[in-house]
Amino acid sequence: MVNSNHPSNQPSLLQTLLYTLLIALFGALGYVSFIQLGPNEVAIDSTQVYVEPDSNFTHLWTAPSDWRMMYLTDSQKELVEYGRELIAHTSEYLGPKGTVKAISNGMNCQNCHLNAGTQPWGNNYFAVQSTYPKFRARSGTIEDQVKRVNDCFERSLNGQSLAVESKEMQAILAYIKWLGTDVEKGVVPKGSGIFKLKGLKRAIDPAKGAEVYAAKCQSCHQADGGGLLAENGKSYTYPPLWGPHSYNHGAGLYRMSNFAGYVKYNMPLGANYDKPQLSDEEAWDLAAYVNSMPRPAKDLSKDWPDIAGKPFDHPFGPFADPFTEEQHKYGPYKPIKEWIAKHKKSKK
Structure with a gap:
């Protein structure tokens, strides 16, 4: 008969520690396996592969916070706030029944430039101040911010241009400049346009x-x-x-x-x-x-005074390339893009 009290049959301190750790480990695994999840909890699938987030939609530029207007003078702040109001509620002031002028179709600027021009990837104004004046192939000229604003009134709002000296134009320009706060000259922040x-x-x-x-x-x-x-x-x-x-x-x-x-x-x-x-x-x-x-x-x-500068999806001829108006409008676009790229390179 084995004497269980004999020293040789007693586990060592090291063995005791190992047994304790193993018991704790298996206990934890069992707890994880059988624990009941709450209604809003999801079990972790260890086989799921981590997907890297699309960098196009991370760390996007945002508009300056309103509290920073404390650094503006009272007149500057008033102009910026009026500019924002004009972008958000254009028709109230400049639509067919506008209180200032009737020069647009009833749409608001923010119908195309979401959240008063501050929505990332929502046709925002973040890069306007930093990139204008600039050459635009559509007009074939150097355009400034005034031209940019009036293009919207004449095209997107199917209306008339604003006078440069008008309070409304100056307010819109002040607001666009405000949204460009901290954007370096020539830089297009991620999430712009x-x-x-x-x-x-x-x-x-x-x-x-x-x-x-x-x-x-x-x-x-x-x-x-x-x-x-x-x-x-x-x-x-x-x-x-x-x-x-x-x-x-x-x-x-x-x-x-x-x-x-x-x-x-x-x-x-x-x-x-x-x-x-x-x-x-x-x-x-x-x-x-x-x-x-x-x-x-x-x-x-x-x-487009230089027709070679027309983009692939501009649907009105004449064109420098051999493709039809129909294909320029509906595609497929790849052949047009390839033709444009090839012939641009050949001019160098």
């Missing part, structure tokens, strides 16, 4: 876009694309996307690439760059549908 989507291999399809519009857009912008007029009759709760009160075909959003990138990361209501609701194909096809519908025309005869 509109995100450029990768093109499709096929032509974009207005018929498919009509299906997307019916499912995800017309509840706000209405089946006829005419938008929803606010109760005061001065502006739109949801702006018109086509028809007599929408942007004309000289506007930036009439280019398919701009419209597709804009709606992909901002529409329908509630979507943003962090939580998009449309696929790339849906965004492109939606652009094809909306921009195939009737809208106001604009004399574009002075645009």
Whole structure:
């Protein structure tokens, strides 16, 4: 019979410690395996592969905080705040029933430049002050901020230009300058303007876009694309996307690439760059549908004096390349881009 009290049969201190650690380890594993998760908790899947976040949507530039206006003079602050008000509620002041002037179509600047021009990848103004004046191929001239603002009034708002010396123009310029606070000259901060989507291999399809519009857009912008007029009759709760009160075909959003990138990361209501609701194909096809519908025309005869500078999706000839207006409008765009790239290189 074995004497259990004999010293040789007693576990050593090291063995005791090892046994204790093993028991604790298995106990912990068992606890993790059988612990009941709360209603908002998710079990960790050890087989799940970590996906690196898209750097295009991280560390984006943001507008300066309002508290920083304390460093402005009273008159500067007043002008900046009026400028923001004009961008957010343009039609209240400058629309068909505006209190200052009637020079635009009833849309607000922020219908295209979201959150008064501060939404990342929402056609914001972050890079305007830092990059203007600059040469623009569309006009073939050096353009300043005044030209940039009046282009919006004449194209996106299908209206008339603002006088440079007017309080409204000076306020808008002050607000744009304010949004460019801390942006170095010549720098385009990440998240500025509109995100450029990768093109499709096929032509974009207005018929498919009509299906997307019916499912995800017309509840706000209405089946006829005419938008929803606010109760005061001065502006739109949801702006018109086509028809007599929408942007004309000289506007930036009439280019398919701009419209597709804009709606992909901002529409329908509630979507943003962090939580998009449309696929790339849906965004492109939606652009094809909306921009195939009737809208106001604009004399574009002075645009693109050097026709070789026309972008791939500018749909009005003549062109330096051999492609049709139809292909410039709906694609496929890759052959056009390749032709443009090849012939630009050959000029060097």
